[in-house]
Amino acid sequence: xxxxxxxxxxxxxxxxxxxxxxxxxxxxxxxxxxxxxxxxxxxxxxxxxxxxxxxxxxxxxxxxxxxxxxxxxxxxxxxxxxxxxxxxxxxxxxxxxxxxxxxxxxxxxxxxxxxxxxxxxxxxxxxxxxxxxxxxxxxxxxxxxxxxx
Numbered sequence: 001x002x003x004x005x006x007x008x009x010x011x012x013x014x015x016x017x018x019x020x021x022x023x024x025x026x027x028x029x030x031x032x033x034x035x036x037x038x039x040x041x042x043x044x045x046x047x048x049x050x051x052x053x054x055x056x057x058x059x060x061x062x063x064x065x066x067x068x069x070x071x072x073x074x075x076x077x078x079x080x081x082x083x084x085x086x087x088x089x090x091x092x093x094x095x096x097x098x099x100x101x102x103x104x105x106x107x108x109x110x111x112x113x114x115x116x117x118x119x120x121x122x123x124x125x126x127x128x129x130x131x132x133x134x135x136x137x138x139x140x141x142x143x144x145x146x147x148x149x
Contacts, residue, residue, distance in 0.1 A: 051077065057094040062109040062129075063116035071110040071132055071146065078144050086139045097131070107131045110146070 051073040059066040074081065081089070089106070090096075096106030097115070109115055113129030128149035135143040 053092050053094075060094060061097065061115045063112055065112060067108075067110045074132060075144070075146065081134070081144050082141050084141050086136055086141075089134060089141055093134075096134075098127075100133075104136055106134045106136075107147070108134075 051070060055066050056070050058064070062068075084092070093106075093108060097109050098107035099105075100107070109127075109129055109131050111130035114127050115129065130146065130148050133145050133147050134141055135145075
């Protein structure tokens with residue numbers, strides 16, 4: 001008599017009784033849905049629990065006074081932001097106002113300041129105003145802080 005090796009899937013399914021297959025299918029489906037649901041927290045354009053990324057991007061230098069309130073929401077959602085990669089963060093917050101040395105940090109103005117005075121030179125590195133600084137390690141957000149000069 002020759003032994004036939006079965007794949008593990010066949011063994012598992014074969015051991016589940018007929019009336020249990022539906023329950024297992026539902027369990028696997030729910031596990032799949034919930035394991036994938038947190039991956040793209042800020043993917044939708046518009047509002048995400050009070051944060052409006054389009055409004056944030058329109059007020060790119062924080063001259064219209066929209067960013068202070070939006071920054072409060074970002075800080076409150078810090079744990080969600082810590083899950084993002086660099087590309088997802090830029091997609092959500094737009095281009096950074098200041099990029100740190102070696103691309104390890106991005107800074108976004110959150111207060112009206114000298115950057116609103118029609119400076120022709122777009123180098124904002126010497127501007128002292130309130131901002132959010134996002135730190136990266138291995139292309140992932142590792143920290144988010146408000147800097148007050």
